[in-house]
Amino acid sequence: MKAVRGMHDLFGVEIAKWQWIESQVKQVFENFGYQEIRTPVLESVEVFSKTVGDETDIVEKQMYSVQKESESLVLRPEGTAGFVRAVLEHQLHRDALHQRFFYYLPMFRHERPQKGRLRQFHQFGAELINDDSPEADAEVIALLVAIYKKLRITEYEVRINSLGCTECRPGMKKQLLDFLQPRLEHLCELCKKRFERAPLRVLDCKRETCKTAVAGSPQLNQCLCDQCKTHHDQLKKRLNEADVTFIDDPSIVRGLDYYSRTAFEFTSSLLGAQSALGGGGRYDQLASRFGEKPFPAVGFALGMERLVIALEAKGAFPEIKATPDVYLAALGNLPMDHLFPLSIQLKSSGVQTEISYAADKPLKWHLKQSNRLQCKFTVILGEDELKKKVILVKNMAAQTQVEFPLDSARTHILKQVKSEN
Ligand code: HAM
DSSP states (O other), rough: OOTTOOOOOOHHHHHHHHHHHHHHHHHHHTTTEEOOOOOOOOEEEEHHTTTTOTTIIIIIIIIOOEEEETEEEEEEESSSHHHHHHHHHGGGSSSSOOOEEEEEEEEEOOOBBBBBBEEEEEEEEEEEEESSSHHHHHHHHHHHHHHHTTTOOOOOOEEEEEEOOTTTTHHHHHHHHHHHHHGGGGOOOOHHHHHHHHHHTTTTTHHHHHHHHHHHOGGGGGGHHHHHHHHHHHHHHHHHHHOOEEEEEETTOOSSTTTOOOEEEEOOSSOOOOOEEEEEEOTTTGGEEEEEEOOEEEEEEEHHHHHHHHHHHHHHOOOOOOOOOOEEEESSSHHHHHHHHHHHHHHTTTOOOOEEEOTSSOHHHHHHHHHHHHOSEEEEOHHHHHTTTTTEEETTTTEEEEEEGGHHHHHHHHHHHHOOO
């Protein structure tokens, strides 16, 4: 049996790397005042079909579905739609004040697996609700910058755009339709279908033929209404004040349909073909797709696996070693009667302790295990020591050895470990 294609087991050094990233990123979220939220892996299919967009790759072909009795469920392909479902369900938006949330959750998309593109992947995300200001947009972008800074990743570009609002989007669509109409025959079958219902999606198509056909398409930011233009200008001003270097790029449309006004993407040369390090934007109208009164919101998500690739490419992981403090070597069954309870006592007192229950092995074998695990001390108890009612504590680095009375072994070992740490 093998793990499902595009989904990975994680263990050993990999886990240590992930835990290091997790602790760094969570610290930044906390500094910015974001509270964690966890939503279920399974959601009703409508949570995504109504919001992410019928014409998007995600809804059209990437969702994993689960049919259980009369319920049509899917494994979440992204975090924002489920987040908004939770906000509405628990009325979190009724608090007039802005609120800040973050999440760290597995996502599922049935994409063609390749480096940096998985079918189960993990996203950190941030969502700021009840604030429609450009400052809120600037804050979340600055937060993403702060995360990369904390991880010492500097090789990335930030691209921002405005996708307009309900007021100016129709004008954008019209311009795009006029441009695409004479090029229709050069579009792929999917984009031909998307043409009338979701022409912005055509700009996001990854096929070379479509990319060539849309080259030179009208600059959609020329169609922005006055309010959207002012919002975008103010965002740029705030980003400059926050020392965020960015490119204003009208070709950014994002792969999800729920955005209005600000949309942004972070790409990195460290990643290869799947160069998107993170992305997000404003989704003030998303709640209305559930038939609810909308509330302003902006956020982003970044892929954990892509962070790992970026940090590996840079060789920027700190040396991560979780080495045990103590190795207990019982040379026989009687010594084991003493060392087994001692191991539980030490572990319960906060000492990282290793023990092998193979009581028939010689000392040489135990020392080899202790060295392999890079333990700081090896505690040795054999028949001779038992007779003398002592225990040996060997400092592995210094290669020195001290004898302690067996009945106060725990206190002595604790003291030794404390002096070493
Ligand atoms: P997204 O651009 O679809 O946005 O995904 C965000 C990030 O997730 C990407 O930039 C990439 O790093 C990572 N990612 C996406 N697909 C994969 C994959 N198949 N394998 C590995 N990593 C992947 C969203 O999901 C939005 N919900 C972001 C957002 C939050 N917008 C507003 N709030």
